[in-house]
Amino acid sequence: MVRRWRKLKKYFEARKEKLLTLLKRKRCDGAVFLATSRTYDPNIRYFTGMRLEPHYTFVCLLVTKDSYKLYFSRGEEAGPLYVDEVRVVSKKDEFKSELKKEIKSWKRVAINYNSFLLSHSNLLGRKRKVDIGRDLLKLRSRKDELEVKSLKKVCYYTDLTARELLSSFTEFGKENELASFLFDRASKLGAQLAFSPIVATGKRSSQVHPVPSYTTSPLRRVTLVDFGLRMDGYCSDLTLTIFDRKPQESELSMIEVLDGLVQEIEEGIIEGLSCGKLFLRFKEILMRLNQKPQHALGHGIGLEVHELPSLSESSRERIQINSTFTLEPGMYLKDFGLRVENCYLLGNRKLLRLTKNGGIYVL
Amino acid sequence: MVRRWRKLKKYFEARKEKLLTLLKRKRCDGAVFLATSRTYDPNIRYFTGMRLEPHYTFVCLLVTKDSYKLYFSRGEEAGPLYVDEVRVVSKKDEFKSELKKEIKSWKRVAINYNSFLLSHSNLLGRKRKVDIGRDLLKLRSRKDELEVKSLKKVCYYTDLTARELLSSFTEFGKENELASFLFDRASKLGAQLAFSPIVATGKRSSQVHPVPSYTTSPLRRVTLVDFGLRMDGYCSDLTLTIFDRKPQESELSMIEVLDGLVQEIEEGIIEGLSCGKLFLRFKEILMRLNQKPQHALGHGIGLEVHELPSLSESSRERIQINSTFTLEPGMYLKDFGLRVENCYLLGNRKLLRLTKNGGIYVL
Incomplete structure (x- = not known):
């Protein structure tokens, strides 16, 4: 256990270094990260290793160049921690007054808006508040080795789950x-x-975000399943569209278009590609079919389900080496919808599928 | 369906009236409520009837004395709505510019911090931002007839689930x-x-907030289960402590203390009772046993799991008629923990148990 801790510590030290560099660049005296029962900050896990869950009463990470x-x-569970000091506090008031003391001399506080x-x-x-939310998303958009390992793991089990689901x-x-x-x-x-x-x-498959129903008639014709797992804090996201009988001609032609589209987009992904342009290519193909995109083509994925880069029209990001993201093109007609989604990693100049089982299936 | 809508509309109109009164008192030109994939505002459901789910891309309720x-x-599901106007927006940017236009003439904006x-x-x-978060919690702490009905329903099914769990x-x-x-x-x-x-x-039962484990040895000795359901937006919260064999002498005496404590507290609850004082009574009993409370004695419950009143040391609230809350006294030793929790309604001067199956069980 201690050996593992030592082995992992270097990753967390590298992350801390990046954070301190960011704080310096933003001319901040320190950073305050907060998670309570109402809000959840994945950066706390990223920088400390804490097994953070959304129900925590409260968690606060305080960072300056001299303290972590x-x-x-x-009464909360913590997991292995990579910080200099841990304080278990029994009351929120006690925490508040201690925090106040700690940041007393600070002028500019970095926080994640x-x-x-x-x-x-x-x-x-x-105190003067400085937003580092977007900078942190950018910082986290290039995954380190440890993160890639976690993402591969969660994607492996997501594929397994998808196959079990199909059978x-x-x-x-x-x-x-x-x-x-x-x-x-x-x-x-x-x-x-x-x-x-x-x-x-x-028909409900033609909606983008419906809630699973317990009143609809049994699963039939076409069923869209969009799910993801979270393991050790890292997320996956996968979409299957399942026909339980042979699709009609009109459905078949749509399936072919979507299949071709995924392949074309996958083949076009290279380092430095503009995400906005990628989205426009997707939009063009849909427009030719008299369709409009109902949502983004994909999104970065990691500690959060939606991270940078965003593969949407207004995106200013570019695809980077070691970034992980999903592609989830969908087409929605009046009577049904089709969507496929998988997770990807742009490795050393090569696009890797992290999940392989997102797709359209005919049982 | 239309008849039901008409019947329910009067409740939503009454809620809207309360909100407009609050805005007037706070000298605000209007209120903006927001829910996105990162944040969830139950007030949107309370004031509109919208079937709000945490994953919505975005939802915004805009209220002035002339518009709702x-x-x-x-692509989102809405449910029956009790507003004057609905706008389905395809892009966030479109929404942003429309919102900007709508609130252009406002000076003071009420929001839920x-x-x-x-x-x-x-x-x-x-714009000048005015926090109405706590006012809204206070406003919602007295439940109307429609809410009491929903809470009774979710508590009924929670009891059912607890009994199934036990068997x-x-x-x-x-x-x-x-x-x-x-x-x-x-x-x-x-x-x-x-x-x-x-x-x-x-031993894990002696923690307050552990995450269910898939590696611990099989359930044994004592198991603590704390769960709640959400139906039509309304929440329940119930805790069972289950022994799978006859408790030891030391455990039995703790069980008796906890049983007596719950009864004493239930009997003492009357309209106007100070929640802080109620907590202190709980603390005193624990102190006599050389124990310290590890968390609050209970909390209001409704659209959120934790609402007002808070039954904690620093609470400034009083128990009101038509308020719903939980009592969840717990005692945590080194080797195990005991906790019981049920939901209650202070009806017309009478305390009603909404759930009845929270408790300590010996199988």
Whole structure:
């Protein structure tokens, strides 16, 4: 255990170094990261290794060039930690007053606006707040070796789950039974569901974000399943479209178009490619079919399900080496929808599929 | 359906009236409520009836004395709505520019600091922001008839689930299998889990917030299960402590103390009772046993698992008629923990148990 800890420590030290460089560049005296029962900051896990869960009463990471300190409430699980100091606090008031003392001399405080609630602002008094949310997303968009390993692992088990799902598919009654199956499998793997899974059958597959229903008629014709796992904090995201009988001619031609589209996009992905341009290429193909994109073509994935780069129209990012992302082109007609999604890593100039089982299936 | 809509509309109109009164008192020109994939505001459901789920791309409720308008992103499910106007928006940028136009003439904007991220602040430009988060929690702490009905319903099904859990208990292997059972039962009822359930066996029961494990040895001695359902947006929260064999003498005496404590506290609850004082009474009893409280005695419950009143040391609230809350006294020794939890409603001067199956069981 100690050997493993030592081995991993160097990754966390490298991450800390990057954070300190960022703080220096932003001329900040320190950074305050916060997670409470209302908000969740994956950066705390990224920088400390803490096994952070969304239900924590509170967790706070305090970083300056001289101290690296983690506070959390009594009765919570922490996991192996890569910080200089840990403080288990029994009361929020106790924490508040200690925090106040710690940051007393600071002038500029770096915080992550993406997970900092306005109701927490009073913790910082009248200090000058500097948003480093987007910088942190950029920093995390290139995965280190340890992260790639975790992402490969979660994607491997996601593929496994997808294959189990396909082989048991005919046993499922309603949408919610499939969702239960996913929860159970995740749980047996020691994983969680990364997000509330989407299971939509028949006409409901033409919606982008429907909630699994327990009242719809049994699974039939076409069923869209979009789910992801979270293991050791890292997420996957995969979409299957499943026909339980031979698709009609019109459906078949759409399936072929989507298949071709995925292949074309995969082949076009190289280092430095503009994500906005990639999205436009996707949009053009859809437009030729009198369709409009209903959502982004994909998104970065890591500690969060949606990270940078965003593969959308207004995206200013470029595909980088060691970035991990999904491609999830979808087409939605009035009566049904088709979507496929897999996770990818742009390795050393080569695109690697991290999941392989996202796709369209005819049982 | 239309008849039901008409019947329910009066409740939503009453809620809107309360909100407009609050805005007037706070001298605000309007209110902006926001939910995105990163933040969730139950007030949107409370004021509009929208079937809000945490994964929505974005939802925005805009309220002034003359308009009551709900925006949400294309492809999302809405449910029956009690607003004047609905706008389905396909792009966030489109929404942003429309919002900007709408609030152009406003000077003071009311927002809920408890679910508003700093990264969303730029949507409001340089308007004066007024926090109504706590006021809304207070407003919602007295439940209306419609809410009481929903809470009774979710508590009824929670009791049912708890009884099923007890009768299947010996079949469960590890902690995570019990968690899967809960997800499956919730799903079959058309419900969700209100929070990530706590299942902790043996020594792990002495922690307050452990995550169900898939590696611990089979369930044994004592198992603590803390779970809740969410139906139609309303939450329940219930805790069982289960012994699978006759407790030891030392355990039995603790069980008796906890039983007596719950009874004493239940009997003491009357309208106007100070929640801080109630907590102190709980603390005193524990102190006599050389124990310290590890968490609050309970919390309000409704659209959120933790609402007002808070039954904790620093609480400034009082128990009101039509408030719903949990009591969850716990005692944690080195080797095991005991906790019981049920939901309650203070009806017309009478305390009603909404769940009845939280408790300590010896199988």
